[in-house]
Every structure is written in structure tokens, then in C-alpha cells.
Amino acid sequence: MAVDPGAMEDDLVDSGRFVRIEALGERSGLARTVTLGYVDDDEVPGALLVAAGSDDAAWGRNLLADPVCRVRTGDRSFDAVAEPLTPAEHARAIRGLILRYGTPAEGLGRGPSFRLRPVEAVEPPPP
Secondary structure: OOOOOOHHHHHHHHOOEEEEEEEEEEOOOOEEEEEEEOEEEEOOOOOOOOOOOOOOOHHHHHHHHOEEEEEOOEEEEEEEEEEEEOOOHHHHHHHHHHHHHOOOOOEEEEEEEEEEEEOOOOOOOOO
């Protein structure tokens, strides 16, 4: 029996244990999605921390080129800005990801890492 990777990713995102990020492709300008592990950011309420396994991870390059993105995990969905992490924040994110997922440290964190900071919707002023 073949496993549908799209359905499996949907289940992981629906469970709230993984996050789906939609961002524009750095070259194509088209919407691109990726499903990743994440940890909650203890320093910024509502924000999530994610990290790439290599510098050439397309999703990381996309966020560096245009940090505006859409985020979904479980029943939570929001617009966000991806902010590159400082070295200390990066180390904290990698530690949290390893503890949460049991991910081997050999590859995780070799690429960029980000804080996905929710953006508040701003209502236009009344006419």
C-alpha cells in the first residue's frame, strides 16, 4: 500500500506537532509550502522557532529573500514575518528541536533558523 506524503504531512500539521509554512519562492515568486518541526518561542509569545538542516534548504532561502509568510499548525493559522535568529537563539532553537523530536544533531541547524513572529492584522482607518 502506497503512502500519500501529502496526506501524511496534512495529518502532522493537523496534529499540531508540525508547522506548515507558505512563502514565496525566491526565484519563481510562486507560493511554496514546507512542513517542518518547530518549538514554541519562550521569549516571544505566539512565535515559533524553526531551523534548516543546510544552507541550501530552499525554504530557508525563500524566507531570507522575502520573510513574509503564512503559518499553520493544528487549529492555529496566522500571517508571520520570519526573523533570522541570533547565534544564541539559534542554539536554543536547535536544543529545543532535538529535545522535542529526538533529531540527531549532525545535520540540524547547519542552515538558517528563524522566529516566525505573528503579524497582527491592521484595520484600515474608517473613511
